[in-house]
Amino acid sequence: MNQDYDAIIIGAGVIGTATGFELAKRGYRTLNVDKQPTAGSGSTCNTCAIIRLHYSTPDGCAMARESYFYWLDWGRYLGVADEMGLAQYVNTGCLVMKNGRNKDLVNVMAALDELHVAYEDLAADGIAARFPWMDTRTYGPPVTTDDERFGEPTGGHIRGAVYIPESGYIDDPTLACHNLQRACEAHGGEYRFNAEVVEVLKSDGRVAGIRLADGSRIHAPVVVNVGGPHSAIINRMAGVLDGMNITTRALKQEVCYVPAPAGMDYHQLAPLISDGDIGCYSRPTTGNHILIGSEDPPCDVLEWVEDPDDYNTNFTHQWETQVMREAQRLKGLGIPGQTGGLVDLYDVSDDWIPIYDKSDLPGFYMAVGTSGNQFKNAPVAGKLMAELVDQVEGGRDHDADPVTMPLTYTRRTCDIGFFSRRRSLNPDSSYSVIG
Ligand SMILES: Cc1cc2nc3c(=O)[nH]c(=O)nc-3n(C[C@H](O)[C@H](O)[C@H](O)COP(=O)(O)OP(=O)(O)OC[C@H]3O[C@@H](n4cnc5c(N)ncnc54)[C@H](O)[C@@H]3O)c2cc1C
Numbered sequence: 001m002n003q004d005y006d007a008i009i010i011g012a013g014v015i016g017t018a019t020g021f022e023l024a025k026r027g028y029r030t031l032n033v034d035k036q037p038t039a040g041s042g043s044t045c046n047t048c049a050i051i052r053l054h055y056s057t058p059d060g061c062a063m064a065r066e067s068y069f070y071w072l073d074w075g076r077y078l079g080v081a082d083e084m085g086l087a088q089y090v091n092t093g094c095l096v097m098k099n100g101r102n103k104d105l106v107n108v109m110a111a112l113d114e115l116h117v118a119y120e121d122l123a124a125d126g127i128a129a130r131f132p133w134m135d136t137r138t139y140g141p142p143v144t145t146d147d148e149r150f151g152e153p154t155g156g157h158i159r160g161a162v163y164i165p166e167s168g169y170i171d172d173p174t175l176a177c178h179n180l181q182r183a184c185e186a187h188g189g190e191y192r193f194n195a196e197v198v199e200v201l202k203s204d205g206r207v208a209g210i211r212l213a214d215g216s217r218i219h220a221p222v223v224v225n226v227g228g229p230h231s232a233i234i235n236r237m238a239g240v241l242d243g244m245n246i247t248t249r250a251l252k253q254e255v256c257y258v259p260a261p262a263g264m265d266y267h268q269l270a271p272l273i274s275d276g277d278i279g280c281y282s283r284p285t286t287g288n289h290i291l292i293g294s295e296d297p298p299c300d301v302l303e304w305v306e307d308p309d310d311y312n313t314n315f316t317h318q319w320e321t322q323v324m325r326e327a328q329r330l331k332g333l334g335i336p337g338q339t340g341g342l343v344d345l346y347d348v349s350d351d352w353i354p355i356y357d358k359s360d361l362p363g364f365y366m367a368v369g370t371s372g373n374q375f376k377n378a379p380v381a382g383k384l385m386a387e388l389v390d391q392v393e394g395g396r397d398h399d400a401d402p403v404t405m406p407l408t409y410t411r412r413t414c415d416i417g418f419f420s421r422r423r424s425l426n427p428d429s430s431y432s433v434i435g
Contacts, residue, residue, distance in 0.1 A: 018382025040177030094167030142279035243360030261332035
C-alpha cells in the first residue's frame with residue numbers, strides 16, 4: 001500500500017505536538033491532524049499550565065522533575081526560533097499543604113529526596129510566618145456549601161506544608177504548542193488543521209491510516225491517538241477499547257479567576273498553592289487575579305461528559321463553591337458578583353494516571369487519559385511515545401517486555417510499562433488532578 005506518511009498523530013495539543021516533534025526528530029515523516037484551526041486549540045488552550053513536582057507516585061514525581069528542565073531550557077530543546085516568540089516559564093514556588101488525603105506528603109518528600117529536589121518542610125507557624133496573609137486554621141475535609149459545617153474551622157491548624165521553590169507555570173500554553181509545531185516542522189513534520197478524523201483505517205490486521213470528514217484518506221503504518229477529551233471516541237473508532245483495562249472519560253472543570261484582596265500584590269507574594277484541606281489549587285494570574293481550580297474533593301459530584309462536543313459550558317454553583325473555599329484560606333478575599341474564568345474538559349483515566357501505550361491493534365498507539373495533570377509532562381511524554389513507537393515497530397513486545405527509556409536530567413530509567421493500558425488501578429494515586 002502507498003504510504004503517505006510514516007506516522008499520523010491525531011491531535012495538535014501540547015502532547016500531540018510534542019509527539020510529532022520527537023518522531024520527526026527521529027526521521028519519521030509525520031503528519032499531525034487536528035479538527036481545530038490551530039495548534040493548542042483543544043483543552044491545552046485552557047490549561048492552567050502549572051509546573052509542579054509533587055505527584056502521588058515516585059514515577060509521577062520523576063517525570064515532572066525531568067520535564068521541568070525542558071521548560072527551563074525551552075529554546076534549546078526546540079532548537080528553532082518561532083516568529084511568534086517562545087513560551088516562558090514563570091517561577092513562583094509551590095506550597096503544598098499536608099493532610100490525610102496526601103498522607104502528610106511523606107511519600108512526596110521521599111520522592112523529592114531521591115530526586116535531590118530542595119524543599120522546606122514547614123509547620124503551621126512556619127507557613128504563617130512566611131505567608132502572613134493566609135489563615136492556617138484547618139477547614140477540612142472539604143464539604144459542599146449546603147453542609148452546615150461549610151466555612152467553619154474544624155479545629156487546630158493545618159499540619160504543615162512543603163514549600164518547593166522550583167515550581168511555577170507557563171505563561172502561554174497555546175504558544176508552547178505553536179513552538180512545538182514549528183520545531184516539528186523544522187524536521188519535516190507536517191500539520192493539517194480543520195481536518196476531523198472520522199475513521200481509523202485498517203488493513204491486514206493492522207492500522208493503515210485515517211479517513212477525514214471530507215472523505216479523504218491518508219495512509220500511514222503508525223497512527224497515534226492524542227485526542228485529549230476525545231480520546232475514548234478515537235479509541236472506539238480504532239476498536240481497541242476491549243484490550244484496555246484502564247479507560248478514559250471526559251470530565252467538566254470550572255476554573256475561577258477572581259481579583260486579589262484589596263491592596264495585596266498577589267503576583268508578587270503568592271506561590272502556587274495545592275491545598276487539599278480546602279479542596280483547591282491556586283496560582284497568580286494576569287491583572288493581579290487569582291486562578292482557582294478544584295482538587296476534586298470526594299464530597300463533590302463530578303460532572304462526567306458523554307459528548308465532548310456537546311456539554312454545558314456555563315459556570316455552575318461549583319464556581320462559587322471554589323471561590324468560597326479559597327476564601328477560607330486567603331484573608332480578605334471577596335466573592336465577586338460576576339463569574340470569571342473558564343470551563344473545559346479533562347481527559348480522565350480510571351486512576352488519574354495517563355496511558356502512554358500501544359494498543360491491541362498493531363501500529364495504533366495512544367497518549368491519553370492525561371487527567372488534568374500532564375501539560376507539564378508533554379516534553380517527556382513526546383519522548384516516551386517516540387521511543388515506544390520505535391521499539392514496538394522494531395519488533396519489541398511491549399506488553400510482555402516493557403520498553404524503558406533513560407531520563408537525561410534525573411538520571412533515572414523510565415519504565416513505560418507504568419503507563420500501560422492493561423495495568424491494574426494504581427492504589428498509590430490520589431484519584432484526583434494531583435495524579
Ligand atoms: C482546565 C484545565 C486545567 C489544567 N491545568 C493543568 C495544569 O495546571 N498543569 C498540567 O500539567 N496540566 C493541566 N491540565 C491538563 C493538560 O492541559 C492536558 O493534559 C494537556 O493539555 C492535554 O494535551 P493533549 O495534547 O493530550 O490534548 P488537547 O490539547 O485536548 O488536544 C487534543 C486535540 O485533538 C483534537 N481532536 C480530537 N478529536 C479529533 C478528531 N476526531 N479529529 C481531529 N482532531 C481531533 C482536538 O481538536 C484537540 O486539539 C489542565 C487541563 C484543563 C482542561
